[in-house]
Amino acid sequence: METESFFSKVHDVAKLIPYGRVTSYGAIARYLGAAGSARMVGWAMNASHKDPDVPAHRVVNRKGLLTGKHHFAGTNLMQQLLESEGIVVIDNQIQDFDRLFWDPMKEL
């Protein structure tokens, strides 16, 4: 709904990310029709702190790199959360990223 801000839309899609899966900012941006504005997605995730239901740790950049781990409370909190879901993360890089990748446009 257009009544909700861009943030709410991003949060909504993020909440739809299945357990043990990850997606990229660009994928969400494209799903929202904001292709190319992937930055806005990342910025929106920043506001996701107000919404604990938003699994921001499941959203990484297109390389599968935990670029936003620095924004989490701990230094490696993001990695721990992902590993907790069965995702293997080495040096901020998600292993088998292409296999774990979840595309909202494709899946929804």
Next chain:
DNA sequence: ATTCTGACGTGGG
């Protein structure tokens, strides 16, 4: 109103 920043993506080399 203007300016800057930002958890990115893409294209070219």
Next chain:
DNA sequence: CCCCACGCCAGAA
């Protein structure tokens, strides 16, 4: 695969 430069647009100061 890596590196560099540009675009993108919403929000905060």
